Each structure stands twice: as C-alpha cells, then as structure tokens.
Amino acid sequence: MVEMHVFGLTLDPESKSPIVVLRELDGETVLPVWVGAVEAMAVSLALNNENLPRPLTHDLMLLTLRALKAKLLRAEISDLREGVFYAMLLLESREGRVRVDCRPSDAIALAVRAQAPIMVAEDVLRRAASWEDRRQSPHVEAPVPDAATDMLRQAGARKDADHLGGRLLREGSLPPEEEADAERFSEMLRSLEPASRRKM
Numbered sequence: 001m002v003e004m005h006v007f008g009l010t011l012d013p014e015s016k017s018p019i020v021v022l023r024e025l026d027g028e029t030v031l032p033v034w035v036g037a038v039e040a041m042a043v044s045l046a047l048n049n050e051n052l053p054r055p056l057t058h059d060l061m062l063l064t065l066r067a068l069k070a071k072l073l074r075a076e077i078s079d080l081r082e083g084v085f086y087a088m089l090l091l092e093s094r095e096g097r098v099r100v101d102c103r104p105s106d107a108i109a110l111a112v113r114a115q116a117p118i119m120v121a122e123d124v125l126r127r128a129a130s131w132e133d134r135r136q137s138p139h140v141e142a143p144v145p146d147a148a149t150d151m152l153r154q155a156g157a158r159k160d161a162d163h164l165g166g167r168l169l170r171e172g173s174l175p176p177e178e179e180a181d182a183e184r185f186s187e188m189l190r191s192l193e194p195a196s197r198r199k200m
Helices: 036-047 057-067 104-114 122-135 147-171 180-191
Strands: 002-011 018-024 030-034 069-080 086-092 096-102 118-119
Touching: 002 030, 002 036, 002 096, 002 122, 018 036, 018 104, 030 104, 030 122, 036 104, 057 069, 057 104, 069 104, 069 122, 096 104, 104 118, 118 122
Parallel strands: 069 118
Antiparallel strands: 002 018, 002 118, 018 030, 069 086, 086 096
8 A cells, every 4th residue: 555645635627516636645645635615625625734612523523532542543545436435443442453434535534634645555546547537637736725724713803893893883992902803803814715716
C-alpha cells in the first residue's frame, strides 16, 4: 500500500461536487476522491484545526474510540469498483486488531483527526488513473481555498458583527476607546462575502 496525505480540497468543475485530493507522501501521485459536502466540511475543519463548542460526528467517533481505549491505526482505501472507492479502518484495542468497513470520506475525516496514516492500495491507484482518464476529470495541481473554510470564517464574522451591531443600536455609538471597532465592524461586514465564492 502507498501512504498518502490530504493535499487539499477542491470542486469538480462540472458537477460542483467536493473533492478531497490525496497525494503520495513521498511522491507525486495524486488521487481525487469525490465526497459529500458534510464530509468535505469535516475534513476542512480538521485540516484547519478549527475547534467547535460541541463535537461533530467524526469528533464523537474519535472520542468514543479513545473512551474505549481503542486506537485508529490507519485508514485504508482498499478497492475501487465502477468508480466507487471502498475503505476500511484498522482499529486496535485491548482485544486485538479489527478492520471496519466504511466510506472513504469518513475514513479520511477520522484519519486527519487522529493523525493516522491514510493508505491506498497500489491496484486502486492504477485503476483510478484509468477511470479518471475515461471520466476526463481535471488534473488537480493545487486545491483552491474551500467553501467549508469560508463558511467558518463567515460564521465567526457574523457573531462579532451581531455583537458590535447590537451595541451600536443600544448605545447609539461606541465609546472613544472602542472607535477602532467601527472599522473592524465594517471589515466584518465585508468578510461575510465568501472569499472563494465556491459553494458546496
């Protein structure tokens, strides 16, 4: 198997579906994996080290594994059938090792969070290259900033803008020592427009 890492996220130019781009750890081989918007968001959150107040599904899975004294050893993308990738999680607990069937998107999201290796079967890479040639999918040079990150930035800006906007409505103006916040308020409003304009 070949060890790969998440190179980034991008969008399929035709279907606008999110793509997680895997790249060989010590090489140039690239593997695009089409995923759902929720899974792309989960991967983006992990890549950007974003901490949310409450755990999302993949965070919960990882917390559950730790509570059970189990460990994710690695995620394996083990098969490709008719354009669909298949994956397994290799887990280790006090009872031994076990493989669990899962979707590649979930495997990748968990592996990024657990800082576990992502392994891809060499046969899958060969067949994926042939499949991509038939689909005429674009070669991904460098993933662009993804919409998931934009959504997080907008959410934070909205929260701050709501706070300052509320103060302006209640008090009519900001105290002199906080006049600089007026410019920050304007900047927040500008930041609500997505930087990448790429939707998931």
